[in-house]
Amino acid sequence: MRKLIDTPLASPVHEKHKPSVHESAIAHVTGQAIYVDDKVEPLDCAYAAIGLTARASGSVKTLDLAAVREAEGVVDVITINDVPGMRDIAPVFDGDPVFVDDKIKFWGQPLFAVLAQTTDLARRAAKLAKVTYEDASPCLDTEVAHKDKRYVRPPLQMVRDGATTQKSAHRVSNTFTIGGQEHLYLEGQVSMAVPDEEGMLIYTSSQHPSEVQKLVAEVLDWPLHKITVDMRRMGGGFGGKETQAAQWACIAAIFAHRQKRAVKLRLPRQTDMMATGKRHPFTNTYAAEIDAKGNILHCDMTLLGNCGHSPDLSDAIVDRAMFHADNAYFYPSANISGYRCQTNMVSHTAFRGFGGPQGMMAAEAMLDDIARKIGADPLSVRKQNLYSADGTDTTHYGMQVENNLLHDIISTLENDCDYWQRRAAISEFNANSPYIKKGLALTPVKFGISFTAKHLNQAGALVHVYTDGSIQVNHGGTEMGQGLHSKIQIIAAREFGVALDAVRVTATRTDKVPNTSPTAASSGTDLNGKAVQNACQIILENLITFLAKKYDTQEENITFDSGYVGVGAHSLPFAEVVQDAYMHRVSLSSTGFYKTPKIHYNRDTGKGRPFFYFAFGAACSEVEIDTLTGENRVTRVDILHDVGTSIHPEIDIGQIEGAFIQGMGWLTTEDLKWDEQGQLISNNPATYKIPAIGDTPSHFKVKLFDRANAEDSIYHSKAVGEPPFMLAISVWCAIRDAIASVSNYQVSPTLNAPATPEEIIRSLRGVSTTQGSGNESS
Known part of the structure; x- marks a missing residue:
C-alpha cells in the first residue's frame, strides 16, 4: 500500500x-x-442570574431568599443544597464548589442562582437576598501566604548541580512583583442547557467541551453519554474559558433538569470579572553569580504564584513558570523554587502563556541587571548567555534545546531594525533631554510546545x-x-x-x-x-x-x-x-x-522532556517615558517570529500582533486592584484599561522566520497562539532601560509590572535614591 x-x-x-x-x-x-447568545431559544426558555458573596472570607450565618423567590417572574432558586450530584467541579484537584458550601473562599463567590422569565427579572431578583456573615480576616497578599505556608499544592524545586571552579566576580539580585490580567474576552461567559429525550444538550462558550460534559454529568449524577456539548465558536477565550466556563453550564443544567425546560445563563461583565479567575500574579526573587564578562555561573530563583483560593490549574501553571525561568539562557547551575500560594481571591486560572510569561520575566530582569552591573549593553549580555551547541544546550530540567534558531533570529532582527545605530542615537537623545527619556530593548523568546500533563497531548x-x-x-x-x-x-x-x-x-x-x-x-x-x-x-x-x-x-x-x-x-x-x-x-x-511523540517528564525528579519542540522569536521595542508624569508610549516595534512552515501566514501574523499587544497591556496598563476587604474594584472596562487602537505603535512590523519545524508537526508548522505574547516583555525591558538612563545606566531599576505611570514614578525615585550606592540590584 x-x-x-x-x-x-x-x-x-x-x-x-x-x-x-x-x-x-x-x-x-x-x-x-452565531455565538451562544445568538442561538434561537426554545419557546419555554428561562433565564438565570447569580447571587454573589460580599465577603472574601468567613462563612454565611443566614441566607434569606424569601424575597428572591417572591420577586416578579421568578421560577426557581437554588443553592449548594440543591445540587443533585457532585458539588465540587474542580478540574483536577478538589476545591471549587458550584456554590458557597461551608466556607466563603473569595469576594464574589457564587452563593445562589435564581431562574426567571427574563434575564432582567432574574438579575433584579438576585439583588433581593438578605445575607448575614460570620467574618474572618482574608489573606490577600502572596508573600504573607508564603510566609504562613498557605499553599494550594506542595512546593516544587528544579535543581541543576553544575558546580564550577570558576569564581564569581559579581552578584545581582532583586525582587519584583508581576500583576495578574483579566481575560476580557469580547464574549462573556454564557451557556444554554436544553433538555431532550436523549438527555441534555449544552451550548457553551468553552475551550474544553469534554470537561463541561463531564462536570455537567457529575453535578446531575448522570452518565456522560446523556450529555452532549456543542461549541461552534467563542468570542475570545485566552484561557479564561478552559476550566471556568463549566460552572455556568452546570448551573444552567441543574435548573433545566429541575424545570424540564431550556435555561440560559449569561454573566454580566462585572459579575464575570469578579467571579472568574485571572492570570496569576507573581512575586519573583532572583540572585545570580556571574563572571567579570557577565556570564551566568549560578542562579537562584523563587517564584511565588498567587493562585487564589483553590488549585484550579495552578500546579501546572507554576510548573511552566519554572520551566521558562531560563527563557533563552543557559544556567550552568541553578536552583529554581516554585510556590503555589493560597489567598482569599478568585481562583486564578489559565491565561495565554500559562505561567511561562511570569517565569520569563525573572530571566529578562536578571539579564538586564547583569548588563548594568558590568556596564555592558543588555543585548550583548543576552547573546553571550544564549543556549548554544557547544555543550550549553540543556535546560535546568534536562531537556536539550535542539534546532535552536535564536542566534539566527536575533542577529537578523538586530540588523534589520538597526539596533546599534538606534542605541547610539537614543543614548545621545537621553543625554540632552532632561524630562523625556527613551528606552530600547531586544528580547528573545523560547517557548515549549505541549501540554505538560502528558495525557492531554x-x-x-x-x-x-x-x-x-x-x-x-x-x-x-x-x-x-x-x-x-x-x-x-x-x-x-x-x-x-x-x-x-x-x-x-x-x-x-x-x-x-x-x-x-x-x-x-x-x-x-x-x-x-x-x-x-x-x-x-x-x-x-x-x-x-x-x-x-x-x-x-x-x-x-x-x-x-x-x-x-x-x-x-x-x-x-x-x-x-x-x-x-x-x-x-x-x-x-x-x-x-x-x-504527541517523544514527550516525558518525571515531576518527582524535575527532569525530562516536557515539550515536543520549542518555538522561538525576538522583538525589539522602543519607548518614551515622561519622567515628570510617568506616562509612557511605545513608539516602535519590530518582530521576527518562528512559526515553522506557516499554514496560513495572514492568521499567524495576526496572532503575533494580537498576542504582542495583549502582552503589552499586561505589562503597562492592565492593573488589577482589590480593596483591603478583598473586593475586586477594577471590575469593569471603565476601571480596567486594556490597550486601545491608539496604543498600537506607529511603527509595528512583524515578519515570519522562514524555517520548517525540524520535528514532524503538521506540515512542519509551529504553534503560534502563546509564544508571541512573551515578545512584549521587550516593552517592559525598554521602559526599564529608559528609567536606567536617568542614572546614565549605572543603576538597574526595580520596576514592578504593570509599569503604570505611578509605578514608573516609583521606580524613578528608587533610581534617584540608590544612584551610586552600589545596590545589589544594580
Missing part, C-alpha cells in the same frame, strides 16, 4: 490553497456568525466524504477567533487535493469526537491538524486501493490534485471518483487520532 508522506507546504503556503480570509470572516463582519477527528465530493470535518479543537478551523480546512483540502470551499469544518461536539483535550497550550493545530490528517489519509488509502484494483495500476501512480484524481493516464474529477467508490461499497468516512 502506498505510503502517504507528510511533506511541508511550499513556502510560504501551498499556492493551491492560499487562503484569503478566515473561514468565518464574512459571517463575523456581517453579524451572521492527544486528539481525535471525524471526516466524512459525501458522494458529491464535498467533505465535512469535525475535530476536538475549539474556534475562539484564532483561526483553528481555517487551518483545519486547509489541511483537509490539501490532503484530498480539492479546493477550500469543498471542505466544511463543523461545530465542536462531544457526540462526534469524544474525550477531547482543551484548546490550549498553543496545541490546537498541532494536535487536531494531525488527527484530521490521519482520518483523511485512511479514507485516501481506501480510495487508492479501490482505484488501483479497478484500473489495474500501481498505487504510486494515483494522485489527488486540484479537484482531480490522476490514475495513470486518466484524470477523473474527485466527485466522480467518490461516487464510483460509494457504488462499490468503499468506506468514505473515518475517525482519526494523534498523540
